[in-house]
Amino acid sequence: MVAEIISIGTEILMGNITNTNAVYFARQCAALGIDCYYQDVVGDNEERMTQMIRTALDRSDLILLSGGLGPTEDDLTKEVVCKVMGEPLVEDPHTRALIQSYMESHLKSNPDSAITANNWKQALVPEHGIVLDNENGTAPGLIIEKDGKTAVLLPGPPIEMKPLFEERVIPYLRSKQEDILYSHMIKICGIGESAVETEILDLIDSQTNPTLATYAKTGEVHLRVTAKAENEEKALALMTPVEEELKKRFGDHIYTTDEEVTLEEAVVHLMKKRNLHLTTAESCTGGAVASRIVNVPGASEILEQGLVTYSNEAKQRYLGVSKETLEQYGAVSAQTAREMAEGGCRNTGTEACIAITGIAGPGGGTPEKPVGLVYMGCSVNGKTTVKEYQFRGNRTKIREQAVVKALTLLRYCILKQ
């Protein structure tokens, strides 16, 4: 099966947004073992969309479209695909009811809005299509099969598109495949990408089935082990020896082997298991560490208190950092990071505290303390570890790296106990 990825939207053609949907689809196809020869972008223009979709259906078996399913006049994807494939549009009462209820609850939080007539356009679906209910928006996903060709239409916003793809489209595509690709993700923190690559060069060089691929993320490296086999059992038999070898080589740096588990989830689960409670004490990260932890459902069981102590006064008042330390060493110092972590535990009565203080820039740097310098303190059961980091990049990039390092350090300090 050959797939083609089509992204619809003038905002992509104008360069207002980066086409991350195409990367996402490309990776998903690769993971499913579906070849993909073309990616296209076309604007909200009926004639050009028609030509593009006709060409794509001509040369590919499966087209994956995103964007252009919304309520406005510009949104034409469904209409054009149905016209090209000769599929009539009919109103779907189920979808209409879902839109109604979605809009009503939206109105509750936006009493000044109104349900406008154009919203009902989204209840029109291809007569013989499969409708994928969208819990995160009003436009449903759609699958149309005709004359040996398949079109999958998904809303553009990733937050709507991804759940639909993962929950509905992947099982659908799997059911059409003979040999299936199975893959596991080994997620590593605390080692850089080139160090990981060097460590597994021999495995990469000798790979056939399973294959091994590395993906770098901020502060993390993910290794995908992929096997092609007719069923899951046979795939597992191929993958297991490679995974065992990776576990031997990377040990505790592997925080999960579950595709779905994030670093913050691994940390929250670890803390629950050890019955530890957390205080976060953040300066330059400004609440982003607490927010990452709150991403995890049930984080309330471990997160006792998050403090964003941006000012020196707040550091003294809420964390008991001493005035002398702040004056002698400064707010961005190993000493302050240590007192923040220890004060966080003491004041809130938690067993653990992660503290971050640094210079995110663009201002505030000096030759001795340049932009990107970040100190972290981590207390677990009375033992405090302090680390110094020098991050590169702009404010956002520095803060992102600091958040991941904070989670990594916290995990490391707990495991070391």
Add this chain to the structure above:
Amino acid sequence: MVAEIISIGTEILMGNITNTNAVYFARQCAALGIDCYYQDVVGDNEERMTQMIRTALDRSDLILLSGGLGPTEDDLTKEVVCKVMGEPLVEDPHTRALIQSYMESHLKSNPDSAITANNWKQALVPEHGIVLDNENGTAPGLIIEKDGKTAVLLPGPPIEMKPLFEERVIPYLRSKQEDILYSHMIKICGIGESAVETEILDLIDSQTNPTLATYAKTGEVHLRVTAKAENEEKALALMTPVEEELKKRFGDHIYTTDEEVTLEEAVVHLMKKRNLHLTTAESCTGGAVASRIVNVPGASEILEQGLVTYSNEAKQRYLGVSKETLEQYGAVSAQTAREMAEGGCRNTGTEACIAITGIAGPGGGTPEKPVGLVYMGCSVNGKTTVKEYQFRGNRTKIREQAVVKALTLLRYCILKQ
């Protein structure tokens, strides 16, 4: 002039890299007033590249290609474009000399490498083409003009592509253009996309120059006003009446008319101007509101203190929410939101506090208080506003919406003063 952006490389089709070159070219074209109707990605395959380039030259005047100019067998872009355009390749002694000197200096820092024979392939250039010397690599950029069509070929790595584009391709393209596009972005919060569209339907229907386009973001709508004119002054004269009309219709909902300014930046600037200081008191957003504010350089001037009070104890201890209120109405209630906001101001001594308490899910919902129910309290100079919202979607989506609403509510309460 209509341009088409073509990115060459199997690594893009496999999802191993994000196609950032396409966004870059798209923005550059938009800024130059060059329309762009299609973007394409094709792998390192001669037949498919040939078809793609033939189609593109058929429907567009200018094709901007990146990737596939390197020394390996897979690198075919130049060969395919020259074949399709009927342009012979000849060795360019100047380019050969540049490659020689580049390789020699590379060898100095990498003594284990060697100049391999395939490198000289990069000295072959189209006989009548323009050669763009590449200071950051061995493959030169190339411009080929034939039969009214133009092909611009640039190396794939952004660090090589961008200097060539900015120093050589932009002046080349400017010399071919009469009119240039100018655009402004009007950013709106507190009204939904379809309500905005309904409000401006008449303007959209009658648009020619300038044009008006809407872009929805979580909790925001952006309107782009674009004019085509021979210079900036004439473009402004076209845009100003439309922008004035939009200001009349959307009033205070417009938080900025500056492309670069984010909602959090607008809030921080507004607070600085009014000399207000902020405490954030977050439950379900878990520090994400504080973190958004800390995105803004210099946020320390207004953000006094961020509190993530997840537990009832923390709400009592750090915000002075009364035990009775928590017991009688619950942590997720209008009463608690009000006490959080007022307690935040009182305890920290700031003029403003935004408080958020809600159920982000997936667990914790009840028929009376379903997942997505969020209360916000906002105190500014002693006056407190409390709002109830019902958000939809998964935990991430509910939290994202809550963060934007919190910033919107804070801004609204300040403006109302």
